[in-house]
Amino acid sequence: MLSVRISARQCSVRGLATQANNVSQPAKDNATNGSDAATEKKGTARYQRIQPSVALNSLKTKLSNDFQKQQPAQKIYSQFQSDLQQLISEQQVNPRHFVNSSICNSVLAKLILQSKSELDGQSIGESASIPPTPFEILETYLKYNLARHQHFIIVLKQFLIDLQPKEAINLWISFLEHAKQMPLNNTGTSQVQALTSIAYLMLSKESNSAPDVNVLTQLLNITPSKVPFLAIEQEIKSLGLTATTKDELLKSFDDLLLQWFTADKDAFINEFLKNSNDLKLITYLWKQYLKLATKDFTTSNQEIPGAFMIKLAQLDRSLDAVKIMTQLKEASADFKPSVSLYNSLLQTVAYIPAFGKEAQSIKLNRIQAIWNSYIKSSGNITVASYKAMLEALIIAGHFKTVESFWTLDVPDDVKANSEISDIYLKNFFASVKKVHFSQLKSKIPSKVHNLELANTILLAMVHSDASVGDIDSFYSHTFQSTEGIKPNDKTLAIKLRANLAAFGDSKNESILGTIGLSANSPTATLVIEEFLKICENEESATALLKALNIDNKSNDSAKKVSNFLDYYLQHGNWEYAEELFKKYLTDNVKSPSSVNYRLFNSMFKGFSELSITRNDTGFVSKQQVYWELCQRIHNRIFNECVISTLKSVSALSRRNAEFSENELDFINNTVLPYLVKLKIENSFKLQNPKYLQNMKSNDKIHIPKELL
Numbered sequence: 001m002l003s004v005r006i007s008a009r010q011c012s013v014r015g016l017a018t019q020a021n022n023v024s025q026p027a028k029d030n031a032t033n034g035s036d037a038a039t040e041k042k043g044t045a046r047y048q049r050i051q052p053s054v055a056l057n058s059l060k061t062k063l064s065n066d067f068q069k070q071q072p073a074q075k076i077y078s079q080f081q082s083d084l085q086q087l088i089s090e091q092q093v094n095p096r097h098f099v100n101s102s103i104c105n106s107v108l109a110k111l112i113l114q115s116k117s118e119l120d121g122q123s124i125g126e127s128a129s130i131p132p133t134p135f136e137i138l139e140t141y142l143k144y145n146l147a148r149h150q151h152f153i154i155v156l157k158q159f160l161i162d163l164q165p166k167e168a169i170n171l172w173i174s175f176l177e178h179a180k181q182m183p184l185n186n187t188g189t190s191q192v193q194a195l196t197s198i199a200y201l202m203l204s205k206e207s208n209s210a211p212d213v214n215v216l217t218q219l220l221n222i223t224p225s226k227v228p229f230l231a232i233e234q235e236i237k238s239l240g241l242t243a244t245t246k247d248e249l250l251k252s253f254d255d256l257l258l259q260w261f262t263a264d265k266d267a268f269i270n271e272f273l274k275n276s277n278d279l280k281l282i283t284y285l286w287k288q289y290l291k292l293a294t295k296d297f298t299t300s301n302q303e304i305p306g307a308f309m310i311k312l313a314q315l316d317r318s319l320d321a322v323k324i325m326t327q328l329k330e331a332s333a334d335f336k337p338s339v340s341l342y343n344s345l346l347q348t349v350a351y352i353p354a355f356g357k358e359a360q361s362i363k364l365n366r367i368q369a370i371w372n373s374y375i376k377s378s379g380n381i382t383v384a385s386y387k388a389m390l391e392a393l394i395i396a397g398h399f400k401t402v403e404s405f406w407t408l409d410v411p412d413d414v415k416a417n418s419e420i421s422d423i424y425l426k427n428f429f430a431s432v433k434k435v436h437f438s439q440l441k442s443k444i445p446s447k448v449h450n451l452e453l454a455n456t457i458l459l460a461m462v463h464s465d466a467s468v469g470d471i472d473s474f475y476s477h478t479f480q481s482t483e484g485i486k487p488n489d490k491t492l493a494i495k496l497r498a499n500l501a502a503f504g505d506s507k508n509e510s511i512l513g514t515i516g517l518s519a520n521s522p523t524a525t526l527v528i529e530e531f532l533k534i535c536e537n538e539e540s541a542t543a544l545l546k547a548l549n550i551d552n553k554s555n556d557s558a559k560k561v562s563n564f565l566d567y568y569l570q571h572g573n574w575e576y577a578e579e580l581f582k583k584y585l586t587d588n589v590k591s592p593s594s595v596n597y598r599l600f601n602s603m604f605k606g607f608s609e610l611s612i613t614r615n616d617t618g619f620v621s622k623q624q625v626y627w628e629l630c631q632r633i634h635n636r637i638f639n640e641c642v643i644s645t646l647k648s649v650s651a652l653s654r655r656n657a658e659f660s661e662n663e664l665d666f667i668n669n670t671v672l673p674y675l676v677k678l679k680i681e682n683s684f685k686l687q688n689p690k691y692l693q694n695m696k697s698n699d700k701i702h703i704p705k706e707l708l
Contacts, residue, residue, distance in 0.1 A: 052097035055087045056104050063107045073115040073131035077140075080111070084144055098145040099181050102636070105148050105681045112137050112154045134158050135171070142178055149188025150681065156195040160239055165206070168199035169219075176221065184597075186639065187685045193220050194231035198239075201252040211256040212263075224260065224268075225276050230284055257285070258292045261304060269307045279315045280687075282308070286324070290331055298334040306344030313351035321348045342374040343388035350395035363396040386414050390423045399431040422450045429453075429460040437466040444474070451485050454478050455494060459534060462498045471498045489523065493530035497540070503547055511547040519551070525559040532567045541567055552587035553594070562598040569606025574622075577606060597638040600630050604644035611648040617659050620648050624666045637674060639684050645671055650691040653698040667695075668702050676706045 050058075062083060066076045087093040118131040134155045141147035152175050159168040175192055200219055204211045217224055236249045261268055276282060286308045289297075297305055305324055312321035325345065328335045349370055354362040367389070375385050393402045406415070406424050414420055428443055440460055448454045458478075461471050475495055479487045487495075492515045499514040510519065517524050528544070535541050541564065550560050561584055568577040581595075581603060588594040603626050611619035623645050630637050649667055652659070659667065678684035686692070692708075695701045 050087075050091050050093065052093055053101065053103065055091065055093045056098065056101055059083055059087075060104050060107050063104070063111065067107070067110060067114075072129055073111065073118050074129040076111060077115070077132045077137060081140060084140075095144045095146075100183055102148070102183065102681060102683070104146060105150060105683070108141060108146060108148075109150050109154060112151060116154070116158055135167075138171075142174070145181060147178060148182055148681075149185045149192060149683070153188065153191055153195065156192065156199075157239060160195060160198055160202070161241065163202065163245070165199040165202035168196065169203070172196040172199070172219075183636075183683075185683045188683060190228045190231055191235070193222070193226075194228045194235045196220060197227065197232045198235060198249060201249055201256065205248060205252055210259065211252055213256060213260040216256070224272050225278075229257070230281060254288075254292055257288050261289050261293055262296050265304060269303065273307050273311050276311070277315065279312075279317065282311055282315070283317075283320075286312070290327055294332050294334075297328055298332050298336075302328075302338045302341040306341050309341075309344045309348045313348045316351075318348060318351040318353070322352070337374075339375065339378060339382065339385065342370060343385050346370050346375070346385075346388045346392040347395060350392040360396075360398065364393075364398055364401060367392050367396060367398075383414055383417055383420060386410055387420055387423060390420070390427070394423070394427050394430075399427060402427045418449065422453045426453050426456050429456045432460055432464075434463050437461065437464045437470060440464055440466070448478050449485065451488060451491070454485055455488075455490050458491065458494045458498075462494060463536075468498070468502055471495075489526040490530045490534070492517070492523070492527045493534060496527060496531055496544070497534065500540070500543055500547060511544070519548075520554065520556060522556070525556055525563070528560055529563050532563055535567070538568070538571060538573060552584050553591075557584075558594065558596050558598045562602045565599065565602035565606065569602065569610065572610065574606065574610060577603070592633045595633060597634075597640070600626060600638055601640040601644075604641040608644035608648045612651045615652070615655060615657065617652055617657050617663055620645070620652070620659065620663045620666065623648065624663070624670070627666075627670065639678075642671075642675065642678070642684065643686075646675075646686070646691045646695075649701070650694040653701065654694040656697075659698070659700065664700050672702070672704055672707065676704050679706060 059080070063076065063080060066079065088095065112134045115131040115137055116134050119133065135158075138147060138151050138155050141151055152171065156168050156171055159165070159171065172192070179189070196219070197216060200216055201211055213224055213227070217227060220227065233250070233253060236246060236253065239246075241249070273282070289304065289308070293304070305328060309321040309324050312318070312324075322345070325337065325341070328337075346367060349366040350363065352363070352366065354360070356362075371389055375381060375389075389405065390402060393399075393405060402424065410420070415424075425443065425445070429440070432440065440457075444457055448457065458471070458474065461474060478484055479491060495515050496511065500511065503509065503511050503514070512519055512521070512524055512527075515527070517527065528548070531544060532541060535544075545564055548560070550557055552561065561580060565577045565580060568574070568580070581599060584599060585592065585595050604623055607619040607622045607626075611617065623641075627637060627641070627645070630641060649671070675684075675686070692703055696703055
């Protein structure tokens with residue numbers, strides 16, 4: 001077993017963490033220096049300027065003391081405002097330096113909650129003064145760059161409980177205006193979006209208008225795939241609304257979902273379902289469709305249930321997918337399977353795994369059983385069914401059977417259908433590996449109108465012994481002629497792969513220039529990502545990295561380098577990935593914050609996957625190195641890095657792995673306390689409770705009570 005425990009041999013990597021002490025921090029903003037640094041009028045004392053973090057810690061301490069004294073909200077709030085003014089006017093603390101701090105998050109949330117409690121009639125302290133409203137307090141936080149997601153959430157909830165949806169919508173607009181000035185918090189943003197969605201449902205009810213997903217997505221400024229549907233239902237149930245209001249909102253939410261499912265089926269299937277990989281969301285939406293859309297699946301051609309079947313199968317839930325047929329029958333006695341649904345079932349069974357020597361035969365038998373029993377027996381086989389059969393055979397890996405089916409079973413008039421012939425040709429060019437170009441040439445159509453097919457042909461040519469001239473000729477004819485197809489990122493990546501073989505070492509040449517891109521083009525990063533997906537070996541990846549000669553100080557360098565980090569870590573070459581990371585850190589020694597979340601996420605995720613696939617706890621020690629470095633550079637750990645670390649520890653704990661004393665110390669005294677801190681700040685929500693459940697199986701790991 002490979003062990004990667006930190007040792008003297010690897011001290012250069014450990015040095016990444018210790019080196020951070022010597023890395024100069026970002027230059028302090030000089031806006032408050034010079035002419036802005038004021039001295040008091042003649043005869044008064046000069047005030048000493050203090051650091052923003054010191055100022056915020058002072059505010060936090062004062063607020064905490066006021067809460068311990070059980071002072072009323074109005075008194076605490078007034079003193080808080082006075083203290084802020086003093087910091088700004090006398091000690092010259094610029095509020096814009098508060099933007100990225102989380103020091104006061106929890107105590108500021110407590111002030112809003114106390115004002116809410118007092119307004120609800122719960123007397124606190126000795127004063128009977130009228131407390132400030134939560135919104136009034138939030139406005140002050142916004143003024144001084146202290147507002148965070150959790151503060152918006154508290155006020156939004158209060159507006160909804162008070163049945164003030166218009167005020168909630170106005171607050172959402174304010175949130176959008178200030179979101180870029182707050183630390184990144186995807187969990188908090190999702191919750192704010194969910195609460196805003198509830199406000200929209202309330203307004204729809206008030207105006208007697210049917211809720212519409214298109215209107216909601218315009219309001220939230222996101223695509224339907226980003227709407228937090230799960231959170232919306234959970235928030236409706238947990239807000240503490242009256243039973244009547246809650247039931248009305250749940251009914252409106254059901255109407256919203258049904259409208260989304262059925263108003264524009266093509267958009268739901270092609271723009272959302274085919275592009276989403278969120279298994280939890282898709283499973284939830286299927287259950288909702290089954291509950292709400294009886295009329296749709298008993299009167300239509302059932303394209304939506306079929307699309308759910310295929311998507312679940314693609315997400316490795318093929319057994320759940322085939323159960324959909326039974327669920328539909330149980331949901332309504334009026335349900336009768338359509339040919340369209342059987343076409344989807346064909347593709348679904350192709351995803352079901354099979355094992356043993358007869359695995360391929362088993363897969364083929366399943367497909368043929370559906371074809372013969374439900375489609376061929378109907379006597380009228382449509383183009384859609386031939387298409388589904390071809391795709392099912394390709395999914396199952398029966399490339400030779402595709403050839404025989406095409407030759408013996410597909411009628412000539414169907415073969416003439418461009419959609420069908422494109423599928424057949426894609427199968428042919430995708431299945432051939434490193435053959436002579438002469439074997440491909442006769443199959444290449446004179447005109448290609450399908451982008452996916454064109455890319456498949458181009459890649460097959462690159463893998464063959466086709467000359468540079470042959471490849472350039474096909475590329476020019478297919479993509480650069482007046483009637484040509486517009487190339488996508490994958491097209492450019494394949495052409496880049498072809499050009500790389502003939503690329504010289506001249507510093508005057510640019511490898512990206514050979515495909516018409518500049519080094520700083522936004523498309524360049526996407527093309528590099530696609531290149532690494534089609535890259536057949538590490539030598540090609542390294543050749544591209546060398547040819548790119550990435551400037552690690554450029555604006556988009558982190559995106560590019562993180563793609564290579566992902567690639568090398570996925571292929572097990574973590575040593576080279578660390579070399580790239582260390583070089584990036586060295587090149588940015590004067591601005592270490594340039595080593596951003598993308599790079600750290602890549603390292604944490606890569607080590608997480610390696611720890612699991614190799615069952616080696618030593619990679620947790622690697623995560624510790626980057627945890628310490630990230631903390632020193634950014635004063636925080638990015639959420640994805642936290643998740644990757646928890647995933648490692650969870651999987652290894654489930655396998656009864658033995659952690660070293662150093663690793664246990666890291667888990668118990670660094671990772672878990674940090675998770676508690678995030679929970680208190682409401683800046684992170686652990687979506688998979690199994691992580692902690694698995695960790696509990698190790699009696700040397702102590703889960704804090706706050707996380708149980």
